[in-house]
Amino acid sequence: MSELIDNSKYRKGKLKELILKLHGGEDPKKVREELISTLQQIPYGEVVEVEQELISEGLPETEVLKLCDVHGEVLEGHIDQSGARVVPEGHPVDVFTKENRELLKVTDKAQMLIGTLNSVNEEDFKEYALKILSCFNDLMDVDKHYKRKEYLVFPFLEKYEVTGPPKVMWGKHDEIREQLKGCIEILRNAELTKSDLEEADEILFAPVLKALADMTKKEEEILFPMCMDKLTTDDWWQIHRQTLDFGFTLYDPVVEWKPQGIREDGPEMAGVLSGSQTVQLPSGSFTAGEIMAILNTVPVDMTFVDRNDKVKYFTQGIERIFTRSRSIINRDVRLCHPPGSVHIIEKILEDFKSGRTSRAPFWIQRQGRFIHIEYFALRDENGQYLGTLEVSQDLTNARTLEGEKRILSYNDKKE
Numbered sequence: 001m002s003e004l005i006d007n008s009k010y011r012k013g014k015l016k017e018l019i020l021k022l023h024g025g026e027d028p029k030k031v032r033e034e035l036i037s038t039l040q041q042i043p044y045g046e047v048v049e050v051e052q053e054l055i056s057e058g059l060p061e062t063e064v065l066k067l068c069d070v071h072g073e074v075l076e077g078h079i080d081q082s083g084a085r086v087v088p089e090g091h092p093v094d095v096f097t098k099e100n101r102e103l104l105k106v107t108d109k110a111q112m113l114i115g116t117l118n119s120v121n122e123e124d125f126k127e128y129a130l131k132i133l134s135c136f137n138d139l140m141d142v143d144k145h146y147k148r149k150e151y152l153v154f155p156f157l158e159k160y161e162v163t164g165p166p167k168v169m170w171g172k173h174d175e176i177r178e179q180l181k182g183c184i185e186i187l188r189n190a191e192l193t194k195s196d197l198e199e200a201d202e203i204l205f206a207p208v209l210k211a212l213a214d215m216t217k218k219e220e221e222i223l224f225p226m227c228m229d230k231l232t233t234d235d236w237w238q239i240h241r242q243t244l245d246f247g248f249t250l251y252d253p254v255v256e257w258k259p260q261g262i263r264e265d266g267p268e269m270a271g272v273l274s275g276s277q278t279v280q281l282p283s284g285s286f287t288a289g290e291i292m293a294i295l296n297t298v299p300v301d302m303t304f305v306d307r308n309d310k311v312k313y314f315t316q317g318i319e320r321i322f323t324r325s326r327s328i329i330n331r332d333v334r335l336c337h338p339p340g341s342v343h344i345i346e347k348i349l350e351d352f353k354s355g356r357t358s359r360a361p362f363w364i365q366r367q368g369r370f371i372h373i374e375y376f377a378l379r380d381e382n383g384q385y386l387g388t389l390e391v392s393q394d395l396t397n398a399r400t401l402e403g404e405k406r407i408l409s410y411n412d413k414k415e
Contacts, residue, residue: 056164085228090257092153092239093224095248099145100216102250107209110135114201117194125194132197133187133339138250139212140180144330145249146173149219152239152246153227160230169223172215179208188339233259247311247330301392304378305333307385309349321371321392333388352377353385369396 087093113132120128150173154166186192186200231239240257278285286294295302295315301322304313311331314324333349334342351357358377363370372395378386 085225087224087228088257088259090253090255092148092236092243092257093228094257095243095251095253096145096148096224097220098253099249099251100220103139103142103145103212104216106135106138106250107212110139110205111209114197114205117197117201120194122194129187129192129197130339133184136180136183136187137335137339140177140184140335141249141327141331142180142212143177144247146177148239148243148246149173149223152242153231156231156235156239157227162226162230165223169215169218172211176208176211176215179204179211183208188342233262237262244326244329248325248327250327252325252327299393301390303390304387305390306387309333311336312387321366321394348375349388352388355383355385363395369394370399371395 087097110132113128113135117128150166150170154170157163157166182204183200186196186204189196237259277288279288279291296317298315299317299319300315301317301320301324302315303311303324306312309332311328311333314328316324328336334345337345348360351360352375358379360375362373364373365371371392373390373392376389376391378389380386
């Protein structure tokens with residue numbers, strides 16, 4: 001046992017020495033060579049412990065954040081995960097990891113599009129830029145992934161006195177979010193040219209795409225294995241129960257995780273209505289189960305967007321007109337529409353919030369069907385804006401009706 005302790009102490013001491021060399025300005029290549037020759041592999045938990053110790057000893061978090069990427073490059077491929085626990089399907093860590101796979105698909109697509117920009121002629125450039133913008137819109141969805149880490153996972157780490165590394169990672173999240181916003185702003189510029197985009201790639205696009213990919217490695221090689229060691233099953237259950245408050249990123253879990261022996265009536269269920277509980281309204285009442293049945297039975301698709309422009313709910317009827325998945329929950333509604341129509345969505349929201357209008361109807365032909373789409377402003381009894389309701393309905397059959405059909409002519413044959 002003493003030998004294991006001594007080995008751990010030596011590795012951590014050496015890793016600390018190497019990180020301080022990086023902060024002292026030494027060439028990362030030389031530090032990496034020294035790492036390989038002296039340590040070979042470092043257990044994931046020791047990487048976190050060393051970073052925590054350095055911050056506790058007075059190394060500013062801002063300095064750790066500044067060289068966070070350099071640390072990652074030096075350690076890449078040399079983190080020992082042999083002791084990591086198996087993650088059950090549907091577990092919050094499994095969801096985080098599968099979201100990372102989707103994020104990496106989009107970063108790869110964005111890099112491919114930008115990399116082939118030279119082959120695009122001027123006539124096709126605008127359409128090409130919109131494809132790149134669509135990628136960055138999707139990548140902005142990482143905000144939900146990061147918020148679940150920040151508000152659900154990090155508090156539990158702090159409970160177990162792991163405080164420094166989460167703060168550093170949170171700082172990196174903020175950097176990535178700001179860079180993504182900058183990318184989207186540039187790509188939405190109507191005056192954007194090919195040379196502008198090429199310049200932006202070097203300054204902003206390439207760095208943020210790399211930062212996103214690097215963050216997935218930090219999570220999967222260090223953060224998540226350490227969290228699996230530190231957090232209890234009950235901790236993870238509380239995280240799981242609150243996940244939908246923030247939403248998923250580009251992925252909707254197929255398996256619903258529920259560990260054995262966990263009760264669903266704990267404090268994490270506060271505010272959640274069971275199917276038998278009653279909701280009382282001025283004109284009557286119904287149970288939560290009845291509400292869900294009503295919303296999922298009416299022959300329309302409904303999506304609710306709150307006053308902060310975040311998608312909060314959608315109906316789940318059998319015959320949906322537009323596909324929806326829970327990955328849109330808490331997503332900015334602007335990012336749920338093609339880039340070319342975002343300005344229309346913004347105008348509708350602006351008009352609803354200002355009180356200029358409260359309805360915006362549209363209709364389209366889709367695969368031989370006539371689809372009616374209408375946006376409604378939701379307001380309270382004082383006229384204050386609460387959000388927007390999108391209602392979509394297939395009116396193909398209704399438009400063919402003639403004459404009348406009275407209730408007395410009812411029969412049980414499907415029409």
